[in-house]
Amino acid sequence: MSTAAGVEARLPIRSDMDLVWVRQHVRQAAARLGFGLVDQTKLVTAASELARNTLVHGGGGLMEASHVTTGGVDGLRLAFSDSGPGIPDLDRALSDGYTSGGGLGMGLGGARRLVHDFEVESVPESGTTVRVTSWVARPPRRREDV
Numbered sequence: 492m493s494t495a496a497g498v499e500a501r502l503p504i505r506s507d508m509d510l511v512w513v514r515q516h517v518r519q520a521a522a523r524l525g526f527g528l529v530d531q532t533k534l535v536t537a538a539s540e541l542a543r544n545t546l547v548h549g550g551g552g553l554m555e556a557s558h559v560t561t562g563g564v565d566g567l568r569l570a571f572s573d574s575g576p577g578i579p580d581l582d583r584a585l586s587d588g589y590t591s592g593g594g595l596g597m598g599l600g601g602a603r604r605l606v607h608d609f610e611v612e613s614v615p616e617s618g619t620t621v622r623v624t625s626w627v628a629r630p631p632r633r634r635e636d637v
Contacts, residue, residue: 495558497523498567504542505551513542513554517569520556524565525627534567534625537602541571541621544598549573549619559624566607566626574618581613 498520502513517538521531538554545552552573559566578584585600599621603609608624 495524495565498556498558500554500556502554502556503551504545504554504571504573506546510539510542510546514539516554516556517567520558520567521625524558524567526567526625530625530627533605534569534623537605537623537625538569538571540598540602541569541623544621545571545573545619548578549575552618561626564626564628566624568622568624570620570622572618572620577615577617577619578611578613579615581611585611 500516500520502516503509504513514535518531518535521534526534542554545554550573552571552575555570555572557568557570559568584598585603599611602621602623606623606625608622610622611619613619
């Protein structure tokens with residue numbers, strides 16, 4: 492049985508400790524909504540990567556979590572926003588192996604593979620917002636989507 496209580500949140504991302512709070516909140520929210528352990532882990536992993544990017548590349552920002560439903564299916568939507576320099580080449584940043592910070596280059600592309608819905612808005616010198624959504628079970632496809 493899912494419940495949206497305790498799912499909605501706005502958490503600042505200003506320090507490494509804030510990354511811990513983000514991961515903890517995402518895990519608890521996903522569990523409240525009825526996500527299984529594997530799906531919780533995927534979502535927490537994606538959130539951790541996106542929160543770290545917000546801190547390291549965006550200079551800090553905000554994570555907003557919200558409960559969403561479609562076709563009777565519960566989901567968790569996370570939005571990571573910063574006012575940093577933006578992503579100059581989004582296609583390149585989403586490709587495997589690309590890194591701007593000395594890491595393994597699995598960041599954005601890896602996070603995208605761990606969630607059901609993924610969207611990035613980035614404006615040079617104005618910041619970036621990454622929105623992801625995972626569903627407890629995939630929502631039913633609409634006839635026009637087939």
